[in-house]
Amino acid sequence: MTELRQRAPRQRDDAHLRYVRAQRCCIGFCNRPAEAAHIRMACDAIGKPPTGMQEKPDDKWCTPLCAYHHRTGVGAQHKMGERGFWELSGLNPFEIATRLFIESGGYARSIEKKDAARVKMIKPRKPREQRRKVANCSRQIPYRRFDGTPVYAGRPR
Secondary structure, eight states: OOOOOOOOOOOOOHHHHHHHHTSBOSSTTOOSBOEEEEOOSOBTTTTBOOOOTTOOOOTTSEEEEOHIIIIISTTOHHHHOHHHHHHHHTOOHHHHHHHHHHHTTHHHHHHHHHHHHHSOOOOOOOOGGGSOOOOOOOSOOOEEOTTSOEEETTEEO
16 A cells, blocks of 8 residues: 655755856756756655655755756756656766755755754743732532532542
């Protein structure tokens, strides 16, 4: 039986995307400015889940590609299919994306976010004189046990 994957919110990292866009195209002979090309295909070896329809992958899974190799060229990633494009180029996009994510400091930022999310904020207690006074209730409210006997303040009568 296959296990359904719960959809998690997309992890965004604008600083990492700016770093990727500042690189040159990762295709060896190309020296044009790059766009952030997100990798949609899955890789079980490194834990990259598949990206579904109308769903964009996390920002850590992007590589620098120029507009020609990303969208507009004859053999562009979006025109010929992602898997075929990367096989034809002879590059491993997951290795490139992981290396850039570490270089940009995105990995350290994601660890900090996880640590900050684990810390629970505990509201400090008010000083004794500022606490609200609760009137002592002298009337006891009865309740009944399963067998029907009434109970007052924990003692059966």
